[in-house]
Amino acid sequence: MAAPATSHFSLPGWKPGSRSGLARRGLMLVLSSPSGAGKTTLSRRLLAEDDRITMSVSVTTRAPRPGEVDGKDYFFVSKERFEELRDTGALLEHATVFSNLYGTPRQAVEDALSAGRDVLFDIDWQGTQQLDQSAEQDLVKVFLLPPTAEDLEKRLRTRAQDTDDVVRQRMSKASDEISHFTEYDYILINQDVEDSLAKLKAILQAERLKRRRLTGLAGFVKGLRDAL
Numbered sequence: 001m002a003a004p005a006t007s008h009f010s011l012p013g014w015k016p017g018s019r020s021g022l023a024r025r026g027l028m029l030v031l032s033s034p035s036g037a038g039k040t041t042l043s044r045r046l047l048a049e050d051d052r053i054t055m056s057v058s059v060t061t062r063a064p065r066p067g068e069v070d071g072k073d074y075f076f077v078s079k080e081r082f083e084e085l086r087d088t089g090a091l092l093e094h095a096t097v098f099s100n101l102y103g104t105p106r107q108a109v110e111d112a113l114s115a116g117r118d119v120l121f122d123i124d125w126q127g128t129q130q131l132d133q134s135a136e137q138d139l140v141k142v143f144l145l146p147p148t149a150e151d152l153e154k155r156l157r158t159r160a161q162d163t164d165d166v167v168r169q170r171m172s173k174a175s176d177e178i179s180h181f182t183e184y185d186y187i188l189i190n191q192d193v194e195d196s197l198a199k200l201k202a203i204l205q206a207e208r209l210k211r212r213r214l215t216g217l218a219g220f221v222k223g224l225r226d227a228l
């Protein structure tokens with residue numbers, strides 16, 4: 001006699017209540033771009049619409065912009081504190097960008113990933129290269145391009161949070177930053193925020209379904225085959 005049909009919800013590896021069903025390792029979604037192309041804008045929208053992803057809040061020695069909140073936008077720290085964090089291994093990656101120090105706190109990322117959550121990073125190409133060395137299998141790398149150079153400058157100016165000198169410095173570094181586009185898995189030309197957001201969500205959805213991330217798959221398939 002055939003074995004009684006087993007409910008999917010009692011199969012090993014199946015996580016009741018989770019939308020993807022199968023238990024899965026969290027992934028690390030990186031957004032990089034020249035300054036002003038729209039990483040912060042897209043990150044905020046994605047975080048508001050997807051409750052399975054957590055933002056990695058970086059530490060920086062840069063001064064807060066008007067409206068930026070310590071602990072939410074960045075952890076704003078002194079150079080001495082940054083160096084202490086870096087030298088004690090508390091940063092997963094770090095880089096000097098536009099003469100300021102930036103880094104990703106290790107513990108928060110590890111905690112989120114081990115809880116099965118995905119983590120979103122707004123970091124530059126130097127940090128992405130470092131994550132690639134330590135966590136290649138978990139990394140999904142997305143590079144944003146502005147539609148035109150004029151658009152990029154307009155965005156930096158209309159953000160109205162940086163001085164003319166800072167805008168000039170960021171525009172002068174944009175070409176170098178863009179030269180790293182070949183190191184990324186996906187490219188989004190961020191002309192329209194809604195369109196870019198839809199594409200980013202599609203990337204995330206597909207990456208979440210990658211077989212190698214589905215830690216519950218082998219058990220699920222075994223249970224399924226045993227029941228057949």
Ligand SMILES: Nc1ncnc2c1ncn2[C@@H]1O[C@H](COP(=O)(O)OP(=O)(O)OP(=O)(O)O)[C@@H](O)[C@H]1O
Nearest residue numbers: 035036037038039040041155158159190191192193
């Ligand atoms: N698709 C878009 N169309 C028009 N304006 C945009 C678009 N995306 C972002 N912006 C605007 O461009 C400005 C810069 O965007 P944002 O701060 O998100 O860039 P960023 O890549 O995070 O910059 P940085 O690297 O300096 O942190 C903001 O004023 C934002 O509202």
Ligand SMILES: Nc1nc2c(ncn2[C@@H]2O[C@H](COP(=O)(O)O)[C@@H](O)[C@H]2O)c(=O)[nH]1
Nearest residue numbers: 058094095097102103104122123124126127
């Ligand atoms: N390597 C890292 N780069 C980072 C990190 N946090 C932010 N950044 C990048 O710095 C520039 C400038 O950012 P801004 O907020 O001062 O405009 C931008 O390209 C960010 O992606 C980090 O932890 N590591």
